[in-house]
Amino acid sequence: MWCGVVQMNSQKDVDTNLQVAEQLIKQASEQKARLVVLPEMFSSLGMVGLHQLAVDRFTDQDVLATLAGWSKTYQVFLVAGSVPIASDKDAKKVHATSLVFSPQGKQLAAYEKIHLFDALVGDEKGAYQESNTFLPGSTAKFVEVENIKLGLTICYDLRFPELFQVYMGKSCQVISVPSAFTYETGKAHWEVLLRARAIETQSYILAANQVGIHEDGRRTWGHSMIVAPTGEILAEVTQDKPGLAIAEIDLGLLQKCRDNMPLSKHKRLI
Numbered sequence: 001m002w003c004g005v006v007q008m009n010s011q012k013d014v015d016t017n018l019q020v021a022e023q024l025i026k027q028a029s030e031q032k033a034r035l036v037v038l039p040e041m042f043s044s045l046g047m048v049g050l051h052q053l054a055v056d057r058f059t060d061q062d063v064l065a066t067l068a069g070w071s072k073t074y075q076v077f078l079v080a081g082s083v084p085i086a087s088d089k090d091a092k093k094v095h096a097t098s099l100v101f102s103p104q105g106k107q108l109a110a111y112e113k114i115h116l117f118d119a120l121v122g123d124e125k126g127a128y129q130e131s132n133t134f135l136p137g138s139t140a141k142f143v144e145v146e147n148i149k150l151g152l153t154i155c156y157d158l159r160f161p162e163l164f165q166v167y168m169g170k171s172c173q174v175i176s177v178p179s180a181f182t183y184e185t186g187k188a189h190w191e192v193l194l195r196a197r198a199i200e201t202q203s204y205i206l207a208a209n210q211v212g213i214h215e216d217g218r219r220t221w222g223h224s225m226i227v228a229p230t231g232e233i234l235a236e237v238t239q240d241k242p243g244l245a246i247a248e249i250d251l252g253l254l255q256k257c258r259d260n261m262p263l264s265k266h267k268r269l270i
Contacts, residue, residue, distance in 0.1 A: 001249045003035040004028035005208040007224040007237040010045040011215045017043045029074035031246050037208040038081035040155045040180040046216030054086040054094045072105035077145045081178030082154050093135045098152050100143050111152035112137025123184045124217050140166045155179040158193050168201040175203050180210040186221020198227040202258050229257045
């Protein structure tokens with residue numbers, strides 16, 4: 001299966017972001033990608049009042065219908081990076097949710113980001129406090145995509161290998177990592193973390209990242225990439241601008257990697 005990871009420079013305007021996302025999905029489909037991953041917050045980066053935005057726009061009648069329509073139009077399995085979904089647990093906060101749609105336009109899964117980015121970063125913004133806006137999820141989610149098991153994560157989850165080990169235990173062959181990794185943390189850790197997660201789970205990693213300067217003052221790292229179970233980078237967006245990386249998932253290579261070094265059978269610590 002050919003897969004694509006989309007790199008974007010999303011801003012505050014939802015409709016403009018959607019137009020850019022659709023064009024890149026179209027390009028991926030034209031390059032025979034069957035599975036496409038969008039970055040974190042691809043449709044609304046830097047917005048305030050996300051709960052009201054979620055109530056107004058991120059519904060089955062609006063943005064979610066648009067996403068389902070793209071999957072059907074371009075005949076792809078679409079991992080819609082993350083979108084804000086209103087919660088009935090808190091009238092002010094939302095869940096950062098990664099949605100998966102089939103080529104028939106059916107929603108197959110919804111994963112709520114478990115690990116929230118509350119951190120001090122030496123960049124233009126200085127500090128991030130996602131817990132002021134988002135509620136954490138609590139459940140790992142994987143989904144069948146044709147003959148592939150796909151594990152779902154979002155951005156900061158990348159720093160928590162326990163989640164990836166859950167997917168390894170579920171025999172996932174591919175793990176998606178839609179992200180908005182900051183420039184400073186990305187420069188230091190993005191590639192090494194992605195390659196480590198691929199090697200230790202013996203899985204393909206599909207990492208779609210934001211890039212450039214955004215309206216809320218943050219700067220993101222880019223370098224969206226697809227990593228093989230061996231740790232090899234198969235495709236990468238090297239330009240500091242929106243783009244697309246495409247690579248083929250080879251299940252034969254993956255199985256050979258797991259057969260030659262059966263990590264899951266060698267585990268001693270639970």
